[in-house]
Amino acid sequence: MAAGVAALTASLVTVTATEAVAAEAGCTVAYSVTGQWSGGFTADVAVTNNGAAVDGWQLSWEWPSGQRVRNAWNAKVTESDGRVTAADAGYNAKVATSKTVKFGFIGTWAEANTAPLSFSLNGVTCVHGGKQLTAMEHTAAMQPGWNLGNTLDSVGMPDDETSWGNPRITEALLDNVKAQGFKSVRLPVTWTARVGPGPDHTIDAAYLARVKEVVRWALARDLYVMVNLHHDSWQWTLKMPTEHDQVLNQFNRIWTQLAGAFTEFGPKLTFEGLNEPQFTGSTGKPQEIQLNAELNASFYDIVRRSGGNNAKRLLVLPTLHTSSEQVYLDPLVDQIQGFDDPNLIATVHNYGYWPFSANVAGGTRFDASVQQYLTDDFDRVHDSFIARGIPVIIGEYGLLGFDQHTGTIEQGEKLKFFEYFGHYARAKKLTTMLWDNGQHFNRTSFQWNDPELFAHIKSSWKVRSGTAYTDQVFSAKSSPVTAKTIKLNLNGTSFSGLYNGNTALTRGVDYTLDGDQLTLTASALTRLSGSRDYGTNAVLTARFSQGVPWRFHVITYDTPVPSDTTGTTEKFEIPTDFRGDQLATMEAKYDDGAFAGPHDWTSFKEFGRAFAPNYTDGLTTLKPEFFNNLKDDERVTLTFHFWSGEKVTYYVTKSGTAVTGTTA
Incomplete structure (x- = not known):
């Protein structure tokens, strides 16, 4: 911590139940280092009582960097094993509502003088809050953001948090995420398996406590946090067209409990109503737009009525599908303006131009079409919301091919996409939150799996790169x-x-x-x-x-050389001497010129799903998904396109589950 003043603010409320009730106003704690020198420092602490008058107080905290209190004034300070308790000095024991009591001390430090991560007053934790900002200021302060994906949103037992292959969240992870330059963390949370039966749909107490613990950890590091209902969108809320009342009741019960449970948290916590809203069995797009608006309205009403810090908490409302198509933007603009509430944020997602993002239909390059898609997308979002004073968070961004492998899109083309993405989002004042399900930032080594990719992403937050x-x-x-x-x-x-x-x-x-x-x-x-x-x-x-x-x-x-082989629809690998070249894409056609395989509207198949190169073992794999869409006993001509510009022809024929591959 630099010499001078380092301020830390925290807010506290007392919640008497997990239901949405008007919480006590709590307190605010301000901690500041007013002077620092080698091995020593002075600090001032101010405690403002926002609730009922108190007669007698104790403020406690733990030192994160091994500091010690040497002597204090206006408080009696005791210390044990790095935990400090500052008690009133008798003459200042009574603190009326809205009044502030102050004390100070001289401390010592060695390696670092990091501010305490949290405080507790009379045994109740004070959570970092920060001052209330306008929605625009708040959203700008969240830039850049990072998604802690495939963790609290995982589905499966016995431990949802690790069931999709990621480790349990640790404080060290959040320390390292912040060290990368991120200012906010989106915590996708799937509640489906963590709520009881209707009509109450009570949230599992241990799971809710775990989510709150992670939120506290992040807020204690001065990170902005966004919590949502995540995969619930495709697990049960999508049934709303045919199970309207049941879905709405469950949605309302969950948000009623969450609003009550998080009322104490300060303004750096935001709520996002629902991730990627979608519906099945509807009468069409107009009904789906209306249902999304109904969920948004219910979410808004529940949180606002819960009172306390939730009365002004920033709330994030999604478009249908979190899509940036104009037909979905306009209804959300109308709804937000209708609420006449300055503390609302719109959210959409962006995974780029689909053929490029998934590497299908020949979309191998970051070309003019890909760039124009981003430009048009961000222009629409800006003109619909930002120009009307409504901030926007791109709650997820990335490339769809990353779900298969980060090498699905060629490295240079990938880098150009992210360089331009960051540049144009910045130009349009959009806050961005990188989707990371564990494939980008390693959560145990705390290293980037592709440092060059992150270098371009990070640079794009401030400047352009050639x-x-x-x-x-x-x-x-x-x-x-x-x-x-x-x-x-x-x-x-x-x-x-x-x-x-x-x-x-x-x-x-x-x-x-x-x-x-x-x-x-x-x-x-x-x-x-x-x-x-x-x-x-x-x-x-x-x-x-x-x-x-x-x-x-x-x-x-030199031109790659494949070899004849046989196999099955479940395992078919073409021995390939790549000879230094790299595979860009693959075409598949029947002898009559008709397109073969999945995505039969294009001859170019999807990289990673229909086919994939294995340079280490010298193999080109054709996936079961490719053969599932082939006709029996009809020869298919494959054309492998390589990045050098070379094209290589190969032939496959499927007969039942048997597959034969030849070079002629």
């Missing part, structure tokens, strides 16, 4: 090396140099630059390719005036 048409420079081993020209995407930056490691390449000798056209000379590529083994021979970095450098992989390849 990129290029490609991050791959291919030279065929069977041919002499020739010069290669690549278009740079300067994105408002200026090119400052090309490097091999920390060694600068020589402009005019190793490369030339003509506007945005970067040309690598044949002599430089020959030198960098060395003995020309298949694969990446060197990695170059283009540096720009700001942002993250762009990497070029200098690759030696």
